[in-house]
Amino acid sequence: VTVRVMWKRHTGRFLALALIFVLICGSLGGCSLRKQFADALARELSGFQSQQQTQEDASQHACVDFSQMTYTRPDEAALYDAIAQIEQAAQSEDEDAVIASCEQLDALYTQASTQYALVMIYHSLDVQDAYYQSEYQLVYEMLTEVERRANEQLMALIEDGYRDALVERWGEEFVEDVQLAVRLNNDAVAALLNRDNELVLEYDRIAAQTSVSFDGRTWTLDDIYADDTLDYDTFYALYDAYCLALCEAVWPVFSELVTVRNQIAETLGFESYAQYQYLCYERDYTPQDALSFAGVVKEQIVPLLTQWYYTVYTNDTYALNMQTFESEETLAQIVENLYGISPVLGEAADYVRTYHLYDVASSDAKEQGAYTIYLEDYESPFLFGNLDEDYYGLGTMIHELGHCAGYYANPGEGPLDLAEIDSQGLELLSMAQYEAYFGRYAGAAAGDKLTDMLYSVVTGCMQDEFQQRIYAMEDLSMQTACQIFGQLNDEYGISELYPASDYEWVLVHHTFQSPFYYISYAASAVPALEIWQIAREDYDEGVQTYLALLMRDHDEDFLQVLQDCDLENPFDSDTLGELAEDLDEELARTLTRAWRFSEKGA
Ligand SMILES: [Zn+2]
Numbered sequence: 102v103t104v105r106v107m108w109k110r111h112t113g114r115f116l117a118l119a120l121i122f123v124l125i126c127g128s129l130g131g132c133s134l135r136k137q138f139a140d141a142l143a144r145e146l147s148g149f150q151s152q153q154q155t156q157e158d159a160s161q162h163a164c165v166d167f168s169q170m171t172y173t174r175p176d177e178a179a180l181y182d183a184i185a186q187i188e189q190a191a192q193s194e195d196e197d198a199v200i201a202s203c204e205q206l207d208a209l210y211t212q213a214s215t216q217y218a219l220v221m222i223y224h225s226l227d228v229q230d231a232y233y234q235s236e237y238q239l240v241y242e243m244l245t246e247v248e249r250r251a252n253e254q255l256m257a258l259i260e261d262g263y264r265d266a267l268v269e270r271w272g273e274e275f276v277e278d279v280q281l282a283v284r285l286n287n288d289a290v291a292a293l294l295n296r297d298n299e300l301v302l303e304y305d306r307i308a309a310q311t312s313v314s315f316d317g318r319t320w321t322l323d324d325i326y327a328d329d330t331l332d333y334d335t336f337y338a339l340y341d342a343y344c345l346a347l348c349e350a351v352w353p354v355f356s357e358l359v360t361v362r363n364q365i366a367e368t369l370g371f372e373s374y375a376q377y378q379y380l381c382y383e384r385d386y387t388p389q390d391a392l393s394f395a396g397v398v399k400e401q402i403v404p405l406l407t408q409w410y411y412t413v414y415t416n417d418t419y420a421l422n423m424q425t426f427e428s429e430e431t432l433a434q435i436v437e438n439l440y441g442i443s444p445v446l447g448e449a450a451d452y453v454r455t456y457h458l459y460d461v462a463s464s465d466a467k468e469q470g471a472y473t474i475y476l477e478d479y480e481s482p483f484l485f486g487n488l489d490e491d492y493y494g495l496g497t498m499i500h501e502l503g504h505c506a507g508y509y510a511n512p513g514e515g516p517l518d519l520a521e522i523d524s525q526g527l528e529l530l531s532m533a534q535y536e537a538y539f540g541r542y543a544g545a546a547a548g549d550k551l552t553d554m555l556y557s558v559v560t561g562c563m564q565d566e567f568q569q570r571i572y573a574m575e576d577l578s579m580q581t582a583c584q585i586f587g588q589l590n591d592e593y594g595i596s597e598l599y600p601a602s603d604y605e606w607v608l609v610h611h612t613f614q615s616p617f618y619y620i621s622y623a624a625s626a627v628p629a630l631e632i633w634q635i636a637r638e639d640y641d642e643g644v645q646t647y648l649a650l651l652m653r654d655h656d657e658d659f660l661q662v663l664q665d666c667d668l669e670n671p672f673d674s675d676t677l678g679e680l681a682e683d684l685d686e687e688l689a690r691t692l693t694r695a696w697r698f699s700e701k702g703a
Pocket of ligand 1: 500521524
């Protein structure tokens, strides 16, 4: 079974999609943006100024240290040679030789993709390093092409009478995956996919160079975020001006991206680019399902978010935000606390810590954000983060350690939305330990975390609806796109939270790099919150549900796994209705100083 899963993970998925498996966590999801806004808000509400900071009590793997893992460029010729050998074996009609040659390709491909993951990490650790930057790009292009050719070769085997032999060796799912991979990526769209990739890089370049002039100086977005002398109105005026400038600068790139992507979908015979991209993420729900879900979210969740967004923001929240959580100490504490939830979670985090499979230090040289990636040859996850030593950094570490635990205890790649339950579910189970992490600010942290989950659900739907509308339009103009976004800011209640900009969609990197990704934040937040609901009634049962989900069969679809774990369909309006009631009650409870995770005492 292990071999089947490993083989599936590689050749069954083509590498153009490998970026998906770098779980994009919190780059502009609720946290980082809300953090910037919280600072601006704090400056507005002068009552917080007096209480700056208070020092409170915060109190079968390879076992190879990360320092021992060195990058070597994959041997491209050997990979193509392995593909050629499959063809030769097929021509000689030797079934054993066909299977053996596939195994050979699998082994080589596993090595190559491990090197790809390694070079990606090194690139993230120093984005200015020219060697790793060019190697990263080179290996990406190399493996994208290798994977396309490999899948086409496997498709030929399936059609030429080797289907049964492949099923016997790797299972029916494997054959289906190859068929899907060829349907999603073949020679007909190779040039379009390359252009897509170039345009995304162009967006990165423009975003890195864009600035705006104000008050006799030039401001980048980081300058705007970092300047704590700006008052509330000036901050948002500058923010809006920056978003507009970036929007104007990248519009030609985005406009072409939409055209190219619509051409990809059309060439491959899909109804829409959304439908195509949903399949790339292995979703078993449709863009239409997401829109219906968004309708319910607008009714049930948006009013909660607008009601609680500021209400939960108290003096304690401010004090909590000002606290320092030193990375190494915090990681040690998280490891210890995770043992308290379940031995397997503690062990996974301990492994990451012991073998230095993490880099979470804050640095300008590093890539922004956080992700977890799996190093197949070493059977080890790696946790990357560019994190501040604060409350948000701590939360992100717990989030990523949820992904690490998944890779450690049950390696494999299935639907993205399930992986995000590993992480968000762990964040919510960790709320039971908030007193250990945050002392008297536990309630403030709980209110913030739950509001953050609401924000994920709302913005997940909003960014998806925005993209669905944009990709479906004829003759798209920047003005129309921004009007639509402004309208959605109103419909989703974002305009009630802060002076939202019609142009700020342009800051969502996912819209460029990983289109239609955002709905995953909403779809996975709901089951994660359901685990939280169960845990508040019976903590052990919540943990058991979480672990059952962690140990899922990676061949199964999102909704199937939820059903197997006795979790509700998140798209069912009753699910959201009950959740909304619980959240409403609990958010009120977090405002009490004596807040505990469960009144029953978890
Ligand atoms: Zn994540």
